[in-house]
Amino acid sequence: MAIKFAERTNNMEGSAIRELLKLTQKPEVISFAGGMPAPELFPVDAMIDVSKKVLEENGRVAMQYTTTEGYAPLREHLAKRMNDNLQTNVVADDLLITNGSQQCLDFIGKAFLDKDDIVLCESPSYLGAINAFNAYQPKFIDVPTDENGMIMEELEKILEENDRVKFIYVIPDFQNPSGRTWPLERRKKFMEIINKYEIPVAEDNPYGELRYEGEYLPSLKSMDTKGLVMFLGTLSKVLSPGYRIGWVAAAPEILAKFNVIKQAADLQASTISQMEMAKFFDDYDVDAHIAKLREVYGHRRTVMLDAMKKYFPEGVTYTYPNGGLFTWVILPEGIDATVLQKEKALPNNVAFVPGEPFFPNGGHVNTFRMNYSNMPDDKIEEGIRLLGLSIKEAIDEL
Amino acid sequence: MAIKFAERTNNMEGSAIRELLKLTQKPEVISFAGGMPAPELFPVDAMIDVSKKVLEENGRVAMQYTTTEGYAPLREHLAKRMNDNLQTNVVADDLLITNGSQQCLDFIGKAFLDKDDIVLCESPSYLGAINAFNAYQPKFIDVPTDENGMIMEELEKILEENDRVKFIYVIPDFQNPSGRTWPLERRKKFMEIINKYEIPVAEDNPYGELRYEGEYLPSLKSMDTKGLVMFLGTLSKVLSPGYRIGWVAAAPEILAKFNVIKQAADLQASTISQMEMAKFFDDYDVDAHIAKLREVYGHRRTVMLDAMKKYFPEGVTYTYPNGGLFTWVILPEGIDATVLQKEKALPNNVAFVPGEPFFPNGGHVNTFRMNYSNMPDDKIEEGIRLLGLSIKEAIDEL
Numbered sequence: 001m002a003i004k005f006a007e008r009t010n011n012m013e014g015s016a017i018r019e020l021l022k023l024t025q026k027p028e029v030i031s032f033a034g035g036m037p038a039p040e041l042f043p044v045d046a047m048i049d050v051s052k053k054v055l056e057e058n059g060r061v062a063m064q065y066t067t068t069e070g071y072a073p074l075r076e077h078l079a080k081r082m083n084d085n086l087q088t089n090v091v092a093d094d095l096l097i098t099n100g101s102q103q104c105l106d107f108i109g110k111a112f113l114d115k116d117d118i119v120l121c122e123s124p125s126y127l128g129a130i131n132a133f134n135a136y137q138p139k140f141i142d143v144p145t146d147e148n149g150m151i152m153e154e155l156e157k158i159l160e161e162n163d164r165v166k167f168i169y170v171i172p173d174f175q176n177p178s179g180r181t182w183p184l185e186r187r188k189k190f191m192e193i194i195n196k197y198e199i200p201v202a203e204d205n206p207y208g209e210l211r212y213e214g215e216y217l218p219s220l221k222s223m224d225t226k227g228l229v230m231f232l233g234t235l236s237k238v239l240s241p242g243y244r245i246g247w248v249a250a251a252p253e254i255l256a257k258f259n260v261i262k263q264a265a266d267l268q269a270s271t272i273s274q275m276e277m278a279k280f281f282d283d284y285d286v287d288a289h290i291a292k293l294r295e296v297y298g299h300r301r302t303v304m305l306d307a308m309k310k311y312f313p314e315g316v317t318y319t320y321p322n323g324g325l326f327t328w329v330i331l332p333e334g335i336d337a338t339v340l341q342k343e344k345a346l347p348n349n350v351a352f353v354p355g356e357p358f359f360p361n362g363g364h365v366n367t368f369r370m371n372y373s374n375m376p377d378d379k380i381e382e383g384i385r386l387l388g389l390s391i392k393e394a395i396d397e398l
Numbered sequence: 399m400a401i402k403f404a405e406r407t408n409n410m411e412g413s414a415i416r417e418l419l420k421l422t423q424k425p426e427v428i429s430f431a432g433g434m435p436a437p438e439l440f441p442v443d444a445m446i447d448v449s450k451k452v453l454e455e456n457g458r459v460a461m462q463y464t465t466t467e468g469y470a471p472l473r474e475h476l477a478k479r480m481n482d483n484l485q486t487n488v489v490a491d492d493l494l495i496t497n498g499s500q501q502c503l504d505f506i507g508k509a510f511l512d513k514d515d516i517v518l519c520e521s522p523s524y525l526g527a528i529n530a531f532n533a534y535q536p537k538f539i540d541v542p543t544d545e546n547g548m549i550m551e552e553l554e555k556i557l558e559e560n561d562r563v564k565f566i567y568v569i570p571d572f573q574n575p576s577g578r579t580w581p582l583e584r585r586k587k588f589m590e591i592i593n594k595y596e597i598p599v600a601e602d603n604p605y606g607e608l609r610y611e612g613e614y615l616p617s618l619k620s621m622d623t624k625g626l627v628m629f630l631g632t633l634s635k636v637l638s639p640g641y642r643i644g645w646v647a648a649a650p651e652i653l654a655k656f657n658v659i660k661q662a663a664d665l666q667a668s669t670i671s672q673m674e675m676a677k678f679f680d681d682y683d684v685d686a687h688i689a690k691l692r693e694v695y696g697h698r699r700t701v702m703l704d705a706m707k708k709y710f711p712e713g714v715t716y717t718y719p720n721g722g723l724f725t726w727v728i729l730p731e732g733i734d735a736t737v738l739q740k741e742k743a744l745p746n747n748v749a750f751v752p753g754e755p756f757f758p759n760g761g762h763v764n765t766f767r768m769n770y771s772n773m774p775d776d777k778i779e780e781g782i783r784l785l786g787l788s789i790k791e792a793i794d795e796l
């Protein structure tokens with residue numbers, strides 16, 4: 001067979017995480033690899049109630065096509081929530097509903113990227129975003145970071161030297177994979193820079209409501225005076241990923257492009273999922289639900305970090321996340337996390353995600369990402385103990 | 399603001415249908431414009447039962463992430479149904495679940511099309527497909543058709559003369575928009591030609607189960623010996639569009655690309671929607687449900703065609719569909735259906751979709767598409783009467 005695919009498919013790789021997750025589904029594996037919410041915290045009973053109500057009250061509407069921009073009452077809830085929690089000032093019509101925020105990453109690539117255009121992102125960055133943008137054949141420059149996120153002097157230098165930068169992709173709150181959060185001063189400086197260069201920004205905020213300590217910080221979107229910031233939200237981490245409901249809030253000129261792209265991509269998000277989520281917001285206390293998540297995940301974060309302190313050998317460092325789902329581990333130079341995983345951790349039935357795929361231009365093989373939201377305390381403790389042994393072995397072999 | 403979008407966005411237009419649907423949502427409008435199933439036939443009670451069962455029995459799985467390829471029990475049901483009804487020989491692992499079949503149209507464009515590659519399609523063709531492919535900047539050649547679908551001599555001529563044809567997009571059963579079906583002999587000839595040229599084919603089959611008279615014909619996929627046919631199916635027309643569940647069945651080499659594309663596009667289809675659909679297949683008689691649709695839609699088809707015979711003036715022709723949701727009207731030369739709609743039909747509170755957007759290279763302004771699935775008998779009769787008056791006026795003004 002002589003099938004000829006598009007040139008862009010040469011760039012396409014399956015997500016290392018998704019492939020790895022298949023390996024880690026054996027019940028004996030303690031997996032810190034995914035980014036999955038804890039299923040025992042899903043509001044299953046509420047959803048039984050909500051889905052019955054939606055179908056009984058409005059089944060013929062729920063099962064029918066709806067508009068591309070999405071179900072208006074859900075967009076109203078989400079806009080209000082953003083304004084209450086993130087200091088934004090958006091209305092329902094500023095939002096488009098997407099299949100999780102992942103879908104909007106694809107839309108951003110599609111709307112902005114010609115081949116060889118440049119995308120800026122944090123170093124490291126979310127690999128699902130890198131994969132989504134890659135389909136449109138850009139070049140990436142990953143901006144150096146420190147413990148407070150993207151370094152603004154480095155960003156400005158890159159913008160001065162490159163005129164094909166189409167947008168900047170950032171996760172200022174509890175970043176995936178690093179767990180880092182940008183302080184207020186850095187956010188302000190960032191907005192100054194992007195206003196000066198008039199560069200669109202994708203602000204991805206899947207974990208923002210999952211803060212375990214400290215003050216909430218204003219979103220970049222709330223500081224956006226020029227309509228440059230596209231805010232990506234999702235219900236995947238705070239309610240359920242299985243319903244595939246995310247959204248983007250953006251300036252009208254950009255949102256109009258996303259609307260046309262959404263039409264061609266899959267017409268609309270699920271009508272019934274949108275109506276069920278809106279009904280959940282109507283009838284249940286979302287804040288109380290999220291408070292519970294914060295309590296459990298914050299505790300697990302502490303358990304993991306305490307165990308790392310206890311079991312990880314000297315020379316290994318890791319971030320201290322104030323929220324979100326991840327911490328980021330840096331091994332001594334010379335240890336390859338992919339090899340560590342394959343030869344030591346998986347045989348010990350422990351899994352994580354090696355860090356290299358989070359760097360769009362590769363390298364940094366001595367890093368990995370750890371998720372703490374999806375394992376109970378005792379498994380976290382035991383997994384970190386086993387992982388500590390694996391790392392020790394690897395260090396001894398250096 | 400100096401936002402610079404990608405070149406491809408110049409090609410992007412909102413679907414004429416989706417924009418039109420907004421105009422036609424006033425209750426007084428008799429709309430033949432959409433392609434919507436009849437909401438009074440949705441199995442709402444069954445879905446209340448099914449969604450309760452899925453959440454009660456398996457809520458934590460239903461609300462969690464699942465695999466990109468989709469929920470295995472649903473893929474098994476769909477594969478079996480294809481084999482039973484379409485004479486194919488596929489297994490669950492040949493299928494990937496998508497958000498309606500629209501999403502796979504986007505994936506096909508993404509997987510195959512470099513800028514200026516050629517897509518072949520029927521003339522006219524489904525405008526949602528044209529829009530989806532357009533994002534990847536191809537050229538289209540629409541192959542001439544007659545009352546039996548694509549004309550094979552014309553197809554072969556085009557393939558001889560063009561070496562950048564990447565795939566052929568066809569709807570052999572009850573085509574959207576024309577309502578035409580390819581007879582068996584033409585299907586065989588088509589497969590001979592595509593086997594000779596080794597050209598991939600997207601066989602879009604949203605309406606295949608909605609046959610109102612005559613024998614079911616084998617799908618192109620069932621005749622595919624070289625793994626060239628990508629079969630696109632959907633539950634939108636036979637169960638519910640609101641759940642956004644479609645699928646593609648394709649050769650492993652192609653399916654692997656779609657899997658990677660799906661990961662980057664939105665990770666996966668809704669877990670809970672997939673489980674609910676699988677449970678519906680488990681617990682309910684899908685065949686009996688579809689038999690009911692056939693009865694109602696087949697009757698409406700007859701009501702519409704009888705009314706057209708009665709009320710449409712001489713010189714207007716239309717197709718006789720054996721199934722599906724649409725008939726295609728050709729007006730006398732010199733009448734522009736867009737003008738007819740705006741100046742005569744909408745003021746009479748009747749709506750349809752003008753035909754030009756169904757031709758990727760434009761023209762054919764004297765055509766339009768009519769849907770008969772979504773209106774009761776009396777409204778069909780009255781709508782066609784009013785439309786007949788509108789057309790008469792337009793002819794008189796010629």
